[in-house]
Amino acid sequence: MQETEIHPALAAIMHDQRSPLSLVIGNKNYSSWSMRPWLVLKAFGIPFEEIRVLLGRPDTTARISEYSLAGKVPVLISKDLTVWDSLAICEFLADQYRSLPLWPQDVAARAHARSICAEMHSGFSSLRFDMPMNIRAVLPGKGRTMGAQADIGRICEIWEDCLARYGAHGYLFGGFSIADAYFAPVVMRFRSYEVSLAPALQAYVERVIQHPAVALWIREAEAEPEVFPAHDARLEKSP
Structure with missing residues (x-):
């Protein structure tokens, strides 16, 4: 699209x-x-x-x-x-916009999608704090605390499960949905911090990055002149 x-x-x-x-x-x-x-x-x-x-x-x-x-x-x-x-x-x-497939149409898949979005919404606090989103940054290996590593592991479990069950068309539940939008900031983190992933998960990351809406957000983020000094300073201090 x-x-x-x-x-x-x-x-x-x-x-x-x-x-x-x-x-x-x-x-x-x-x-x-x-x-x-x-x-x-x-x-x-x-x-x-x-x-x-x-x-x-x-x-x-x-x-x-x-x-x-x-x-x-x-x-x-x-x-x-x-x-x-x-x-x-x-x-x-x-x-x-009920005519649009923002959530999967299948009841079970929709419940699954809502569950992983709710987990993303309320969890993964270590990943959020130790590896904050900074699309312009290249920070390989930064922020790899035990908590962040545990969060990465759980996210990989979620992605593997969804792609195995529903991902015939490349996204977590088939076509691009709220679930993929919800995990897109995680994709940005994995990109910036160069998190090593299994081939199928790396392919998913690349697919999300190449989605036109995501690609547009990235281009506009990279073009922003503003900086957030307090945010960037915390990144520099991370392990």
Whole structure:
């Protein structure tokens, strides 16, 4: 699917005249949570306005609070409705655009996909802290704490299981879905930190990187001039 291509199922619902969606995100280089719903919107050709708030600035919290009192990105705005939290945004989009295969159609596969996204959402704290997302960075071997290694092992188990059961078309549940968008920031980490993977998992990583929506996010992250000094300093101190 090309960057500007509209998913065929979307044409049937364009007549609904829904007001445009707005997605508030942080820097593309750093904001893993922002990446997830942005990819879902882009991958399925759902029109939206992007509002970028720079992270690590004196006015960051105040600016985000203009959109959500939670004070964090991402935030989705639809008419008078505000949805914060990346997983809630993805579920909202799946409800609004039921004709699009954001989740797998099969009930069991859909439950499995929701389970691994929930695990990603609430877990893997060591990986998040010790190997934070920095798309522009090349950091082979950094952040390999025992906790991060355990998280990497569990993620590999998840991917192997999903690809074996459902991955006939190359993604975790067949076609690109919320599940792949949810693990895309992990793919970015594995790329930056040069995590060694089994051939089938490395092939999955490359497939995600080459997806048009992911490739666009990467290009725009690499083109960002801004830096987040506190974030980068922590990377330099990591083992």
